Amino acid sequence: MRERYKNISGIILRRSTTPNGDMIVSLLTPRGKFKGVSRKAAPSPSTLKLNLFQHVTVQIYHRQQEDLGLLTQVKLEGALSQLVKPEVYPLASFLCELVDHVVVGEMDIPQTYDLLAGALRGLNSHDDPEWVALVMAFKLLGSLGMAHRTEDPQGTFFDADRGVLTSKNSGIRLSADSAAFLASVHNRTVRDLMEHPQPNRKDLWMVLEKFIVTHAGILKSFEVLRSVQ
Amino acid sequence: MRERYKNISGIILRRSTTPNGDMIVSLLTPRGKFKGVSRKAAPSPSTLKLNLFQHVTVQIYHRQQEDLGLLTQVKLEGALSQLVKPEVYPLASFLCELVDHVVVGEMDIPQTYDLLAGALRGLNSHDDPEWVALVMAFKLLGSLGMAHRTEDPQGTFFDADRGVLTSKNSGIRLSADSAAFLASVHNRTVRDLMEHPQPNRKDLWMVLEKFIVTHAGILKSFEVLRSVQ
Amino acid sequence: MKYPSSLLQLIRELSRWPGIGPKSAQKLAFYLFEQPQEDIERIARLLLSAKEELHLCPQCFNVTDKELCEVCSDATRAQNQICVVEDPGDVLAIERSGEYRGLYHVLHGAISPMHGVGPDKLYIKQLLTRVTPDHEVILATSTTVEGEATSMYLQRQLAPTNATVSRIAYGLPVGGALEYADEVTLGRAISGRQKIK
Amino acid sequence: MKYPSSLLQLIRELSRWPGIGPKSAQKLAFYLFEQPQEDIERIARLLLSAKEELHLCPQCFNVTDKELCEVCSDATRAQNQICVVEDPGDVLAIERSGEYRGLYHVLHGAISPMHGVGPDKLYIKQLLTRVTPDHEVILATSTTVEGEATSMYLQRQLAPTNATVSRIAYGLPVGGALEYADEVTLGRAISGRQKIK
Amino acid sequence: MKYPSSLLQLIRELSRWPGIGPKSAQKLAFYLFEQPQEDIERIARLLLSAKEELHLCPQCFNVTDKELCEVCSDATRAQNQICVVEDPGDVLAIERSGEYRGLYHVLHGAISPMHGVGPDKLYIKQLLTRVTPDHEVILATSTTVEGEATSMYLQRQLAPTNATVSRIAYGLPVGGALEYADEVTLGRAISGRQKIK
Amino acid sequence: MKYPSSLLQLIRELSRWPGIGPKSAQKLAFYLFEQPQEDIERIARLLLSAKEELHLCPQCFNVTDKELCEVCSDATRAQNQICVVEDPGDVLAIERSGEYRGLYHVLHGAISPMHGVGPDKLYIKQLLTRVTPDHEVILATSTTVEGEATSMYLQRQLAPTNATVSRIAYGLPVGGALEYADEVTLGRAISGRQKIK
Ligand SMILES: [Zn+2]
Ligand SMILES: [Zn+2]
Ligand SMILES: [Zn+2]
Ligand SMILES: [Zn+2]
Ligand SMILES: [Zn+2]
Ligand SMILES: [Zn+2]
Structure with missing residues (x-):
């Protein structure tokens, strides 16, 4: 039957x-x-x-x-009751929209699932939800086979079209912290990344948005996200 | 169409x-x-x-x-928010069960409808809900072609089997007030009946229950009704 | 064709269970027939042992397999709170909410004269003997006419005990849009609004 | 066969309306065709005049055919209460409940980043300019995640106004059995319980 | 609060349409109000022009905007087949199936004594005058009691015409499992089985 | 609170049954608990005896408690007709229709490569050995894609047997209005129409 x-x-x-x-x-x-x-x-x-x-x-x-x-x-x-807080809600919306956008139908993605569940829990309780969203967005992209590449670990530019961290003067210019973050994000654990929040994130958000737009398309939550940053 | x-x-x-x-x-x-x-x-x-x-x-x-x-x-x-009060709820249940029991399918009963609507409003607000239920139960039966008959207006017995107020010594013995009520209930207006509540109603309830059981069948609410009287 | 009688009896039995119509009963019967022998034996044992091991807690009348139920025998729960519900399933639901740490009392129904259910058919007397002036009794019967009538009846009966009596909140269910709430509920949600400090 | 184009266009138009699928649209089109000429003219006039006469009230942004809407221009209503709702239909629903005698503010939506709706797309700025320290602002957005997020956002924005801010009650809808309430709602109904004096 | 009368009238009108209850009517009214002016004008024009341009074909009584409907005036269609249906919508449905290339006859209803619909209220006389011995008349009224009664009545009336009369097939709908078919349909599906050559 | 483990196990077991979700399982468990001891014993016995007494008929593979099933051993039934169905429940449904007096063959499924069900997982070989040139094989698999594929497969396999092969009729279910039939079904109902003599 x-x-x-x-x-x-x-x-x-x-x-x-x-x-x-x-x-x-x-x-x-x-x-x-x-x-x-x-x-x-x-x-x-x-x-x-x-x-x-x-x-x-x-x-x-x-x-x-x-x-x-x-x-x-x-x-x-x-x-999770705290996801509706004004400083969290757009971030949670963004991560879910990202995953909804990239995942299509049935596929084996236990890692992505665990990452999103963890991200939402993190957003719900962590006192730096923006950092949670930033770290987890990169991790989620990685779990879905959309990690950016590192052409030069010392590079300080991000070329969104090619999706690479590079030392060639093209694309988004990065702070030293941001460049180091991008060079290492896919090799470090979430815990480690969370323990080293970076005070200045403007360029990382720019990288993230540009990278997603180029490789996955425009997300509606970008607009609201920008307006509350 | x-x-x-x-x-x-x-x-x-x-x-x-x-x-x-x-x-x-x-x-x-x-x-x-x-x-x-x-x-x-x-x-x-x-x-x-x-x-x-x-x-x-x-x-x-x-x-x-x-x-x-x-x-x-x-x-x-x-x-109507007051129908759930303990002194009212069994009465409202009783009237609705009575009507549900007797009315079968489509039939023209505007009078019954108005009487039940009025009865529920009365139960909701009147300070003598028991009297409302008693009067309206007889009125509802009348509107459904189930009025009892009056063999003798001076009679002081109610013969439930035949459904008559009679002077023959059979059935339920009535107080003078109750006999007068039963002789006149179907000729008087609800307003008039409501304005002349009768303090002693035990025999009227007996008449009503016996009459309904004989001519319409047993209602489940009788039991609860008796236990709260 | 006459159907095998053991199959017919099984279908007839299953179709009597709540929420299972004749079509589903037939489907279930064939499903059960297709299960391995040991699974069927396990199910039969489960049914029997559930019936055997379970009974009503003598204090709160919830279903239990202990002498006193797990809630009643848990000293860490607030002994001065009694939440009154209609059915054992309601205890389960409230426990899942994680918002309540007191005791329960299960009535096993609501007053419904039309269905022949008066106060004496419920575990109301047993509730009244439990309650002392130190108790808070939380009336968590449903918000149907039957549940409200039962709640009103209990209020009256509890008055002489001098216990604190409260009623669960009326309002908007979590997750709903206003347009789906009826006006009575909406009225209650407005009048019961809570100040945000 | 090609269907008459005016009929096809009508069907296509009707099937775009909310809650009307392609089957119903066809049914409706034939129904309308079978109505007498004068009824159709009346319906057409109704549509046009509704559109023409109606606009948003400049104070509360509810739909109205007056300069200022009927609620805003009613001096007998409590001028110091503003009930904030998502949609004009919510005003209708609350009015029908008969429990509220203050003013309204219609946001025309809820914050939903995923659908591209940020605070600036709603009539939030206009609300903030209305509110004074004497006001009670009743947040009656829905209890969905979107409605809750909007309510939280408004709480923050309203804090500097020093107005009293309240939220409609969460709890059991009237007429429901406990078993149908989910555990979150049930938890709120328990924790928000009301003492019966 | 009194609602703007043009809105109320629109809601009342919409709630009279088939399949639209009081709740949907309100939703629709607000939806329509939020559409741009030109859309509303277009809808109003659509309604009026549909009513104006459409009438019943004098031969088959289907809805059309031509003098003779498109089917009746299509010389390539089989002139000796007449498919009899209850409603104009049925023509649309059969056309969509692509399985039929003959003519139609729309009865505009089915015989239903309970609703006061006798044979004289339908376009039956007009059908009888169309039919000659060379015709095949396909009775495609529905398989409800009313449709069957109408079909039987037509069989009797058509007998003297010596036309071939046939009835659409009863059987299993495409895409269905047997378990969802009722026994009457199943019986018909078995007895009407088709040999596979 | 931990729920009694026998209750939890029962709920878990019931929630695994087809068509019974987590909510219904809980309801059922409480229902079963409230039944008298002898009823529960009867249910358990029913389950066990159904499993014990029932097996598949070696000829038609229907469920039976006899050596040969009641249909197969009934000499009054047409021995030269075999109706092929997917599930034992289909036999029940066809028998209820009262329109069929031949034999059956139960495949126990339909071909569905997506679910890993090939022809070899069904009782198809056994069917082929039963069929002789004198037989009429009525393919009564469902009209879903899987059922159609199975029917087509059987046609091919049956061709060498020289048996007559037929397929149940497609068409309108009895009691339905045309507007509710999809166009494929409608097309089949038109093309499969029956002459009325
Ligand atoms: Zn206990
Ligand atoms: Zn019980
Ligand atoms: Zn206004
Ligand atoms: Zn709007
Ligand atoms: Zn025509
Ligand atoms: Zn057999």
């Missing part, structure tokens, strides 16, 4: 309401991104739990010849 | 949850009793409004070959 019901556990990356009144939810799991629809956006106990950034277990019902599974039951596994 | 959607406005007489998790609602309207089902008893904003005794307007969707319409939208028209 084939099973039409499937239980999936993951983090809600995005929810949007269709003109039809249905709610479509993107869920990040260690096995990729799943989308499901909750009919009519009525606040059934289910839809209420389908909130952004939350960790949920859902039951998805797969109907014949429809690609979007129907969300039939939702169990809340964890919610 | 035939219309499968219908808007119905009425009072919720009863709601019950099926083993399946659906909620079935009986609605009293001036044009009879309608039943609808709200799927899965999930607290959609709809089901939340489908509470006992409330006046609602619902949209019912009639599917092919199913007799129970699907409740698709619910608008709350009015709720």
